[in-house]
Amino acid sequence: FFSLLILLVELLLVDQVVLPGTTDTNKKGILNTGKPINRLSRYYEYVGPAWYQKDVTIPQDWDGKHVELFLERVLWISSVYVDGALVGGIKSFSTPHSYNLSSVLSPGRHRITLCVDNRVGLEFDRWSHAFSEYTQTCWNGVVGKIELRATNRVDFKSIQIYPDIDQQKVKVVYRINNPDAQEIKGSIRFSAKTLNSERPHATKEFSIAVKGSGEEILAEGEILMGTDMQLWDEFSPILYALNSSLSIDSENNTFVSKAETFGMRKMASEGAQFTLNNRRIFLRGTLECGIFPLTGYPHMDVEGWLRICTIVKDYGLNHIRFHSWCPPEEAFIAADQVGIILQPELPFWSEATLPEDPLSIFLMDEMTRILDAYGNHPSFGLFCMGNELRGNFDIMAGLVKFGKIHDPRHLYSGSTARKHLAEDEFYVSHVTTAGGITTYGARGPQTDYDLRDAYAILKVPGVAHEVGQRAVYPNFEEMKKYTGVLYPRNFELFRDSLKKHGMLDQAQDFFKASGSMTAMLYKESIEALLRTPNSGGFQLLDLHDFPGQGTALVGILDPFWDSKGLISPEEFRRFCGPSVPILRLSKRTYFNDELFTASAEIHHYGQEPLDKAN
Numbered sequence: 001f002f003s004l005l006i007l008l009v010e011l012l013l014v015d016q017v018v019l020p021g022t023t024d025t026n027k028k029g030i031l032n033t034g035k036p037i038n039r040l041s042r043y044y045e046y047v048g049p050a051w052y053q054k055d056v057t058i059p060q061d062w063d064g065k066h067v068e069l070f071l072e073r074v075l076w077i078s079s080v081y082v083d084g085a086l087v088g089g090i091k092s093f094s095t096p097h098s099y100n101l102s103s104v105l106s107p108g109r110h111r112i113t114l115c116v117d118n119r120v121g122l123e124f125d126r127w128s129h130a131f132s133e134y135t136q137t138c139w140n141g142v143v144g145k146i147e148l149r150a151t152n153r154v155d156f157k158s159i160q161i162y163p164d165i166d167q168q169k170v171k172v173v174y175r176i177n178n179p180d181a182q183e184i185k186g187s188i189r190f191s192a193k194t195l196n197s198e199r200p201h202a203t204k205e206f207s208i209a210v211k212g213s214g215e216e217i218l219a220e221g222e223i224l225m226g227t228d229m230q231l232w233d234e235f236s237p238i239l240y241a242l243n244s245s246l247s248i249d250s251e252n253n254t255f256v257s258k259a260e261t262f263g264m265r266k267m268a269s270e271g272a273q274f275t276l277n278n279r280r281i282f283l284r285g286t287l288e289c290g291i292f293p294l295t296g297y298p299h300m301d302v303e304g305w306l307r308i309c310t311i312v313k314d315y316g317l318n319h320i321r322f323h324s325w326c327p328p329e330e331a332f333i334a335a336d337q338v339g340i341i342l343q344p345e346l347p348f349w350s351e352a353t354l355p356e357d358p359l360s361i362f363l364m365d366e367m368t369r370i371l372d373a374y375g376n377h378p379s380f381g382l383f384c385m386g387n388e389l390r391g392n393f394d395i396m397a398g399l400v401k402f403g404k405i406h407d408p409r410h411l412y413s414g415s416t417a418r419k420h421l422a423e424d425e426f427y428v429s430h431v432t433t434a435g436g437i438t439t440y441g442a443r444g445p446q447t448d449y450d451l452r453d454a455y456a457i458l459k460v461p462g463v464a465h466e467v468g469q470r471a472v473y474p475n476f477e478e479m480k481k482y483t484g485v486l487y488p489r490n491f492e493l494f495r496d497s498l499k500k501h502g503m504l505d506q507a508q509d510f511f512k513a514s515g516s517m518t519a520m521l522y523k524e525s526i527e528a529l530l531r532t533p534n535s536g537g538f539q540l541l542d543l544h545d546f547p548g549q550g551t552a553l554v555g556i557l558d559p560f561w562d563s564k565g566l567i568s569p570e571e572f573r574r575f576c577g578p579s580v581p582i583l584r585l586s587k588r589t590y591f592n593d594e595l596f597t598a599s600a601e602i603h604h605y606g607q608e609p610l611d612k613a614n
Contacts, residue, residue, distance in 0.1 A: 015028070017141075019141065019142050019146055020072075020142055020143045020144055020300070021141050021143065022139040022143065022295075022296065022297060022485075023046040023140045024042060024043070024139055024295075024296050024485040025141070025295065025296075026141075027043070028044060029045050029046030030044065030045050030046065031044060032045045034489075035492065035493060037493050037551065038134070038548065038550045038551055039134045039490065039549070040482075040486040040487065040488055040490065041486065042133070043486075043487065044485070047140075048117065049116070051113065051115050052115075053114070054111075054112055055110070055111050055112075056110055057110075058106065058108060060107045062105070065150040065151060065152065066100070066150070066151045066155060067100075067101045067102045067148065067149070067150050068099065068100060068102075068148070068150075069098070069099040069112070070096060070098050070146070070149055071098070071142050071144075071145075072096045072142070072144030072300065073096065074142050075116070075130075075139050075141070075297075076092065076117075076124070076130075076131065077091050077116070077117040077118070077121070078097045078115065078116050078117075078142075079115040079117075080099045080101075080113070080115075081112070082104040082111070082112055082113075083111055084113075085104065087099055087104060091121075091123060092365075092369055093131060093326070093347045093366070094325070094346075094370050094373075095326075095366075095369040095373045096144075096145075096373070101148075102179070116140050116141060116142065118131075118140040122357075123359055123361070124347070128324035128347040128348055128387070129289045129322075129324045130290065130324065130326070130347035131347060132290070134548025135290035136290035136292055136296055136297055136325075137296040137297070143295075143297050144330075145300075151256070152254055152256050153178075154176065154177060154246075154254050154256075155176070155246070155256050156174060156177070156244065156256065156258050157176060157177040158174075158175045158372060159172065159174055159175075160172070160175075160376065160407075161173075161242055161262040163262065163265060163378075164266075165231060165264050165265065165277055165278075166278075168224065169223060170192065170264075171221075172190060172220065172221045172222070172242065172244075173218070174188060174218070174219040174244070175216055175218060176217040176246065177215075177216065178212070178213070178214060178215055178216065179215055181213055181214055181215050182250075183213040184213070184217070184248050184250065185209075185210070185248070185249050186210045186211075186246065186247045186248035186249050186254070187207050187247055188207065188208050188221065188244055188245065188246050189207045189244070189245050190206055190208075190221060190223065190245070191203050191204065191205040191206065191242075191243055192223050192225070192242050192243070192262075193241055193243070194238060194239070194240055194241075196237075196239050196337070197238050199228075199230065201228045201229070203225060203226070204224075206223055207221075208221040210248070225264065230264065231265060231277045232378040233265065233281075233339060234276075234281075234339040234578075237263070237339035237378070238263065239261055239262070239337070240263065242259065243257065243258075243259050244258050245257040245258075260376055261333075261336065261376070262377075262378065263377075263378025263379075264378075265378045266278065267381045267382075267409070268411070269411065269425060269460060271534075272459070272534040274461045274537070280605065281318075282535070282537050282578075282605040283318065283319040283341065283536060283537025283539070284316060284319060284526075284537060284538065284577070285317060285318070285320060285321055285343075285537060285539040286319075286320060286321070286539065286541075286542055286544075287321050287539060287540065287541050287542045288322050288327070289546055289548070290325050291544070291546060291547065291548075291559050293481075293484060293547070293559045294482075294484030294485070294486070294560075296484070296485045299330060300328055302330045302333050304330070306334040306338065308331075310338055311543075311557070312338075313338055315572045315573065316573035316576035317340075317540075317543065317576065318340060319343070319537065320335070320340055320341075321345075321382075321416070322342065322343065322345055324346070324348060325345065326344035326345065326346070326370050329374060329377075332377035335377070336379045339379075340379055341379060341382065342377075342379045342381060343539075344380065345384045345385070345386055345416065346384070346385050346386045348385060349386055349388060349389070350389070350390075351389070351391035352392045352395040352396065353392055354392065363399060364399065364402065367383075367399055367402070367403065368406065371403065371406055371407040371410075375407045375410070381411065382410060382411050383410045383411070383413075384413045384415065385399050385400065385413070387416045388416065388418045389415040390418060390419075393414060393419055396415055397414055397422070397423045399412075399414070400412045400423040401423055404425075411425040411426050412426075413425065413426050416428045416429075417429045417465045425460055426460050426462070426463065427461070427463070428463040428464075428539060429462070429463075443528075445587055445588040447527065447531075447582075447583065447584055447585045448585055448586050448599075449528065449531075450528060450532040451535065452533060455532060455534045455535055461537070463536050463537045463538060464529055464537070464538040464539065466539060467525050467529070467538045467540050468518075468521070468522055468525060468540050468542065469554050470518040471518075471554060472515045472556075472566075473507070473514040473553075474507075474511065474551075475511045475558070476491060476494075476495050476507055478558055479492075488547065490547070490551050494551075495507070512566075518554070518556065518566070519556055519572075527580075527582065530582060530603040542554055542555050543556065543557055544556075544559060544560075544561050545557070545558050546559075547559050556572070578604070579602065579603065579605070579606045579610075580602070580603045581600065581601075581602055581603075582601040582602065583599075583600055583601075584598060
């Protein structure tokens with residue numbers, strides 16, 4: 001059947017596309033002429049299996065090697081065929097699709113056929129921001145790295161690094177590929193050194209023995225970091241390189257080396273507050289909902305994510321939540337360097353039913369893949385099972401329990417909003433008081449209130465969910481920036497309606513007035529949370545615009561992370577940063593015969609304690 005299928009595919013494959021890329025970037029699919037009012041519009045839409053094929057020549061020196069096809073990001077089901085024969089299939093939104101082709105790619109010419117299917121399946125019955133026309137779109141293709149890799153048959157399969165700042169040491173867990181299950185004997189030598197510190201620090205070299213005969217061999221080692229150990233945090237994101245070399249005594253005397261980046265940090269909690277490296281911290285965060293208007297898919301380069309993380313830091317924030325999706329590794333690399341704490345999530349915004357359902361099984365598998373792929377990054381601080389979930393919460397509780405055991409380097413939560421589980425290590429939600437008052441929002445002309453009563457019900461750190469959601473009028477000048485695969489036809493509808501009513505000349509006035517109000521309301525909401533001593537932090541919706549789900553232009557930045565000119569980073573940091581002066585006022589307006597009274601506080605989560613505050 002598969003041979004006949006491939007033959008049919010080969011007869012039909014007469015077109016050409018460029019990979020890495022998508023059907024959108026290659027202008028393939030159904031031409032879209034619709035004008036949805038609630039999101040950006042794709043020029044080309046395609047849903048279903050798409051077939052990609054390429055002839056390759058395998059060099060002679062790859063004979064006997066481990067050969068892997070590496071596809072960095074696929075949406076979301078892939079199948080690979082070599083010379084017409086099916087090799088296998090993978091389903092994942094969040095991590096690379098990697099195929100072992102060692103047994104089918106001998107030296108010489110071969111034809112590799114790839115099928116990518118972006119349809120919804122039993123494992124994924126709704127949508128999330130990993131898979132939604134409202135944000136990064138339901139693209140089809142392969143983006144990021146596409147590589148055929150040849151390595152030694154005996155080689156590192158994975159290296160997991162577990163820092164222990166209290167004991168000033170690091171545990172390293174090595175998994176070694178041994179596909180022929182031969183008896184091997186050798187050693188691993190490893191050491192660590194700083195990558196970006198003004199005070200270089202290197203450990204001595206350690207060695208452990210390696211012995212076994214299985215297809216995968218496990219080895220554990222320990223690095224003593226010593227008193228010169230340097231910690232990773234938002235103020236000083238010091239990174240280390242773990243350099244490992246594997247030497248196997250055999251006929252060929254195998255020798256391989258690998259470097260992994262990590263940071264010495266400990267993410268934990270103390271009652272209602274987060275701690276990082278045994279010091280209390282306050283999360284000042286924003287969302288990233290998969291908003292990439294030029295490509296329709298996330299940045300697959302470190303430079304793109306460095307720009308985002310640097311802008312986030314420039315506005316006084318130290319945290320990004322990825323709403324119901326997990327970014328590629330480049331986002332973690334950038335956040336490691338800038339000092340941003342990330343909260344990736346499973347691609348889940350739906351309802352769980354039974355543990356044995358395909359969806360539940362997929363979520364467990366996807367969680368394992370995410371933890372194994374990105375767990376070494378110090379920026380990976382929090383992990384949640386999805387957004388505003390419902391259904392059988394025993395499934396989410398089981399995922400949280402699994403995560404705590406599988407990878408204790410992160411804090412876990414069952415659902416962002418809607419349900420607080422006993423297993424949660426933190427909770428993100430619209431927490432309310434007994435009287436039904438929400439945790440944030442304007443309270444009139446006063447600042448002498450806080451939200452401690454609302455957070456008093458929590459025994460774990462509570463983070464305010466999607467703070468803001470204040471709409472800014474569209475800036476029609478922004479439309480010219482859409483030069484990629486998406487176009488703001490929703491903006492055209494708003495502009496035409498304004499013109500029809502004879503008010504188009506007031507568009508900029510509406511934009512500036514609503515934007516000014518939005519900036520003030522963000523200040524109001526953020527300061528209320530800074531005044532709350534038992535708050536764990538907040539997550540804005542959003543620092544930048546969210547052009548989907550009703551066209552939610554809620555940001556002070558546009559979807560391209562460019563300023564709208566509403567408030568400068570310096571002004572924003574005056575009320576959003578590690579150290580902010582707070583003034584509690586019972587009212588904002590006084591007459592000249594009244595006595596002005598206020599109480600002053602300092603919200604301080606800086607690098608060092610305040611000694612003398614003036």
